[in-house]
Amino acid sequence: GITISTSQQSSTTYDAVFRGVTNILAKSGPIQLLGKQDGGIANGKWYTGADFYLGSKASTTVPTSSSNVTIQYDRFEFSGTRNIATTGSVTFQPASTSFGQEVLTSWFNWNQNGQTMSGLTIGKLDNTANVTHQTTAITAAGPITAYGGEITVSQNLTSTLSGADILLQATGAISLAADKVIQTNVGDITFRANASGTAVPVSSSTIGAITLANGSSLLSTGGNITLGGNFLGVQGAGLYAATNRIGGAPGILLTNATLTAAGGNINIYGKCISSYDDGIRLYGNITTNGSGSIGLYGEAFGGNNTVTFFGGITFVTAPSLVETDAGNLTLSGTLTSVQNTDTYGINFYRTTYTSGSQANHVQLLSKTGNIQILGSPGTTAAGGIGHSSWGNIFVGSPASGYTATGSVKFTYSNLVNAGGSGFKVKTSGPVTYEPVGASFSLAQILPPTINYVLAESASSLTIGKSGNTANITMSSAQTVAGPISVYGGTITLNTGLTTTNNGAISFYSDNAIAGLSSPRTVTASGAMNFIPQSASFGAAVTYPIANLNVTSTGLLIGKTTNVANVTFGNTTSINGPITVYGGTVALIENISSSANSTISLYANVLTID
Secondary structure, eight states: OEEEEOOOSOTTSEEEEEOSOEEEEOSSSOEEEEOSOTTOOSOOEEEESSOEEEEOOTTSSOOOOOOOEEEEOSEEEEOSOEEEEOSSEEEEEOSSSSOSSOEEGGGEEOSOTTOOOSEEEESOTTOOSOEEEOSSOEEESSOEEEEESSEEEOSOEEEEEETOOEEEEESSOEEEOTTOEEEEESOOEEEEESTTSOOBOOSOTTOOSEEEOTTOEEEOTTSOEEEEESEEETTEEEEEEEEOOTTOOOSEEEEEEEEEOTTSOEEEEEEEOSSSOOSEEEEEEEEOOTTOOEEEEEEEEEEEOSSBEEOSEEEOSSOEEEEESSSOEEEEEEEEEESSSSOEEEEESSBOOOSSOOOOOEEEEESSSOEEEEEEOTTSSSEEEEEOTTOOEEEESOSSSOOBOSOEEEEESOEEOOSSOOEEEEBSSEEEEEESSSSOSSOEEESSSTTOEEEETOSEEEESOTTOOSOEEEOSOEEESSOEEEEOSSEEESSOEEEOTTOOEEEEOSSOOBOTTSOEEEEOSSOEEEEOSSSSOSSOEEESOTTEEEEOSOEEEOOTTOOSOEEEOSOEEESSOEEEEEEEEEESSOEEEOTTOOEEEEEEEEEEO
């Protein structure tokens, strides 16, 4: 190998000077150009005044090289070209902790003389000088790593070795230019912004701590893709790419970007900590297959400037696709603070619909994986999930094609619906709409309009959860191949409900079922259950309930702690067991159970007239 060690004692002088054409060639063994040696001080320059060759060179006695090349200086002044030709690794790093100036990949001609390097490292862990990759694409048959203050990628980066990773780690922001591609071969792609733990004071609201510009792509061919940083968030410490700009800037900005992991996991963590912008703002295609999962985790100091919504996750007014195969899909948008309350943890879309196309659909799909969509206002008085009429939100299954089989769960404080578009939820798995806390913050009408499909093909439907005191209105007929469960303060039926496949229909409420000014039909292939959420109903219950026509294979009213009276005022026949809990249970008319089933009446007092 070859080692050239230099030093200087003044930060304004040169560490190494090569005035003429220079050939530093070796068939094997390390090639090291090392500044700041033997007590030298920082910021010495490496100067080349003419063409400079490292590794190998055509038409010489060293036409090929496997040498690992290390270039270690703090500052640089160049004339001529610097040509690197080796199948070994290349390390370009400061002699000190950090370079003394911005460094550019265009200073070098990479992979010359038919040689492809086996890895590339630029900078070192604590480098704070900017790193810019520009002019020509770089390929390595191994890992590619860059450490910098701000990292700007304006040309393609490709790693061809199976399992080799690409890591871009910046103390500031990271950006990938329009139409550029970063690609690995089953290697991970990681963008880690604000690595020092301080949110980035980016210069403009049009860039984020991580920015993927229009048409850019991250392709890992089976490796994991992670966009994040070193900031604290709901998911944990050291995960989030975060901005801190007066006037706001998105934590992560994806503009018509493509992220394809082809079996790897994709995780995106973005956060805006100052007034006011998005944690993650996006449109584009984010996909993986096999068992790969996708998680989008956005947190924001949100708000609304009368034109634009800013939240934890905000979808731009354009079509977007987020899709897995067998892996889970998670969207989690949270507000940490708000400039005003007219915004949401998750915004579908950035602006209120006025006019124009309503075909900017967002598809959140998984063939067999589970889907979780969480919109939380945090401790603010803002909303959970907001939807404008720019397009439909397809969840589970696409508009045409396969039917998903995994579960779909919406968790939010409240849902503000679009007028002209809707959620289209389709899966043969269970579907749940539940509050992010103990209870929805406002009464919920489900579906909000005829444009919303709650649970097509679902194996169960659950609305609310134990403890929800917000009122629930079922506004259109629902048929589910399994149980339907509704938890609410007052449950209003403006329609009928039907279950198949032995599914029960269960109402959990302390109050009487409302909406029965006209007849409603409940057809359960399992039991019909009417159960208080607290210890007891708030008032006496009479069954059959007026204008509620029930067909079921069982009936349960009350629970062991119920002290409210239950009265059977008309003849009742159930094709299955009947169980009743009450203070006084009164039988004014006959009740009967068929199919060799039992009748169980639990009461302090039982009266039979």
